[in-house]
Amino acid sequence: MKAKSAVLEEFGKPLLLKEFEIPALPKNGILVKILASGICGSDLHIISGKDPRVKLPMILGHEGVGEVVEINGEKRDLNGEILKEKDLIIWNRGIVCGECFYCKVLKEPSLCENRKVYGINRSCKDYPYLLGSYSEYIILEEKTDILKLSPNTDPSIMVIAGCSGSTAIHAFDYLKESLLGKSVVVQGGGPLGIFALAYAKYQGAEKTILITGSSERISTAKDIGVDLVLDRYNSTEEERIKKIFNLTHGRGADIVIEATGASIAVKEGINFLRKGGTYLIVGVATPQEDIPLNIYEITSKNLYIQGVWVSDTKHFKQAVSFIEKNQKIFAPLITHRISLEEINEGLRLVRERKAVKVVIDKF
Secondary structure, three states, X not given: OEEEEEEEOOOOXXXXXXXXXOOOOOOOOEEEXXXXXXXXXXXXXXXXXXXXXXXXXXXXOOOEEEEEEEEOOOOEOOOOOEOOOOOEEEEOOEEOOOXXXXXXXXXXXXXXXXXXXXXXXXXXXXXXXXXXXXXXXXXXXOOOOEEEOOOOOOHHHHHHXXXXXXXXXXXXXXXXXXXXXXXXXXXXXXXXXXXXXXXXXXXXXXXXXXXXXXXXXXXXXHHOOOOEEEEXXXXXXXXXXXXXXXXXXXXXXXXXXXXXXXXXXXXXXXXXXXXXXXXXXXXXXXXXXXXXXXXXXXXXXXXXXXXXXXXXXXXXXXXXXHHHHOHHHHHHHEEEEEEHHHHHHHHHXXXXXXXXXXXXXXX
C-alpha cells in the first residue's frame, strides 16, 4: 500500500509529489486517511527556509482531519472514547515530552523543549515517514492528542482548529478579564485573525475591528459580522487610529491582537490601545528583524504586552468544540478547495493573499 505526498526537498523550491510505501505501524500508532489538510501561512515561511525547526526532506501540513484506517493497539481520544476504524478524527499538531522544565515545572507545554510537530520538524527520512498532512495518509504516533468528531463535521472547516484556532484561544487565555463589553482590534485578516474576532464576538465583545489589505478577507470579515473593517492600503495609520478611537469613546481599544505574522505591525498596533490596554502578539512564528518601540508610551500608558507561542492540548480541545458548534460562521473562510496535485497553486494563492483559507480536500 502506498501514499502520495507533497514533499519539500529544497528551500525555495516547489513541493514535489512522491510516493511512499506505508510501513508497519508503531505501537499504538494510527494510520489515518487524510480527508482535509489546511494550508497555513506558516507553511510559506517553512518553504522559504525562515523556520529554524525544519528538517528536510519533509512532508508539510500540520492542519489535518481524517478517517481512521488502522490502529496498532488501543487508542483513546481526549474524551476517553476508544477509537476505531472509520472514525472521523482531528489531532493536535504538537507532541510534548511531559518531562522537561517547561512541561513539568512551569506547566507550559507549548514551550516544551522537545516538542515534535507534524509537518514542521518531522523529516520523512525518519520512521514512520508519513508525518505531515499534505499526503493521502498520515501516521499518528502514540502520544498524539486526538479528538473524535461528529459525523456531520465538515473536515475542511475543522482544519482551522488545528493551528490558527488553537493559537487564538491560547492568546485569550492571557486576558485578566472576560471579553464581555470589550473592544477588540485584530491586525491581519487570515484565518487566525478572523477566528480571533469570531471568538471575541461569541464571548461578548462589544466592538470588533479588523485591519487587513486583502479584498477577499475584507469580504469574509463582513460576512461574519465584524463591526469595522479597515483596508490598510486605502487608509493611513493616522486615519486608522482616529476611526478606532471614535468607535471606542475616544479611549482606544481594550485589546489589540497582532495576527499578521510580521513584527512591524506591533509598532502601529500599540497606538490603537487605550491606557492599561493589552497587546497580544500571536502571529509571529519565525525570526524577524528588530523593530523600534516607544518605551515611554508603553510605560506611561501602563500597557500589557504578551507574546503567544503556539498552543497546548487545552486550547486545541476548546477550538475544536467552538468550530464544531459554529461551522456556519467559519464556512466562508474556506475560499478554495484543491487537490493534492494542485498544492503549489494553493500555496501561490496564499502567498499572494488571494485566498482566506485554502484546503486540500481532493485526494
